[in-house]
Amino acid sequence: MPYLKLNDSHQMPMIGLGTLGIVDRNTLRNVIEDGVHVGYRHIDTAYFYKNEAILGEKLREIFKRKDHPDHRVKRSEMFVTSKLWNTRHSRFEVIEGLVESTRKLNIGYLDLYLVHFPMAWQEGGMDIPLDANGLTKDTNISVVDTWKGMEDAKRMGMVRSIGVSNFNVDQLTRILIHAAVRPMVNQLEINPYLTEECLVRFCQKSGIQVQAYSPFSKGNQTLLNEPVLKKLAFKYHKSVPQVIIRWLLQRGIAVIPGTIHKSRLKENIDVFDFKLEENEMKRISRLNRNWRRTDLPYSRFNSEYPYRRMCYE
Template sequence: MIGLGTLTITNETVIKQVIDDGLAVGYRHIDTAYFYMNERFVGEKLREIFSRPRGSGPDGIGLQRRDIWVTSKLWCTYHSRAKVAEGLKLTLKRLNIQYLDMYLIHFPFGFEEGGEDIPLTPDGLTRDSNVSVVETWKGMEDVYRAGLVKSIGVSNFNVNQLCRLMRQCQIKPVVNQLEIHPYLAEVELVRFCQRMGIRVEAYSPLAKANQTLLNEPILVKIGQRFNKTPAQVIMRWLIQRNIVVIPGTTKKHRLVENFSLFDFKLTQDDMKQIYSLDRNWRKTDFPPARFNSEYPYNRMGF
């Protein structure tokens, strides 16, 4: 129910230490992406970990590939069906592994292929491709059938986009990874995904350490009752909604704190109070892509 998020961690020394510390704490799910610019460092660390003899390493366990769940994401410049495999193979090469446990379409919108990662027009908008999410998904099904990934899913997809996929896909998406936190509860979208058998994962569960959120009196008061921090209360709220949490931190004590969520349970009233904080406030909305036909946040983006 808890993954090790690596968004924004681009320093080689820092991310390698975070992975070591996280594995020692008990994390076994590493979440990265082509666009995080850290896949190569993650891969170097994984190669080192897998080469350790049993009984060695900071966790005292010789971990093998099958012991660690690795998720990465297809970037927007690889959305045409033929390009999906190309993007995946770049990721696998950087990660020094033969397969991914989970591969997600990072965003539903695609960009002009063959150039910069975020190709922009003179007025600062993205140069978009006309590739639909359905075509991109066919490419995802291709790499799944080729055995390069164990499971496939999406990220930042709204209900409309999921419905189109479900009508035309041969392999159903396993996951929809979304920004979810008390300021963006995504009640209807989560309910839809769960009704359709799509697992929901929450990135930025603390709204990227938004201090206003972490100082909310409701969260502070609930936390005091359980001797827990507001961050732990938030993640417990997500877990009780049957949502996988993908928090990110570079501090070891936070890694421990984020993993210590199973010795308390929120009441129904606690859950209701936290829901009341919802204000439909989004941290990640990618404004340069706002005129893309697949932009997810203004077309049934609930």
């Protein structure tokens, strides 16, 4: 499995296993078991996914395994990511959120902690606090203030690496101006229908590695049946998802696909025996439609809502 070097010198596997939506105990345990067995060494979770405790329990079993030593993996071989939720954006609450996630996972340490979204919502109470109009109850905490809490966490040794998710160029620029520690990662929705070329360039030029979630546009059948992708899949004897993952990897982007099916777990990392040609990379990128599947419209009036303009050149 290839790795990306973060700007703090830690190494991050280029393909990770996403766990969004997997909350059933047995299903998640099986996915982690199968994923680790076929070669995944990067697991992505979040407070909002409500599965940190189950994930941590299963990983501890794998780390301590004696009955099947060939299935045993050391903690140092795994890279685990979690994320700060929007109701914990004040500097003190950043630490509290990290403490809670670390306690639930209970795997010794966290490799990467991300600010899940730039918008700060009312602290305490509901995970998505809504007013009578169905809009989020917002606070005026800026991304710079939240980032100071993330820097505190890294400085205190509570987490190895820190980063952000769903942040646009303006938000990253403000952080970079004030930061003592620059973000190591920006996790974004990226796929052939949402290529984010400008934002990816900005991040990579700034020393921020990019991760792609929803690489298949949440199973968008229109995307998966695109003739360009199907022809390339036929040419390389691969599936359309494998072609998409390869396209992302060749852009220098780490990928976080999610699935509960063992066959697809194996398929999604079987992408290192072929290489797309430059013109094929461009043909895939031309599929861009700026179609976003994750846009949190109920928070669209928040001052830090990122999707009005993700990038400009």
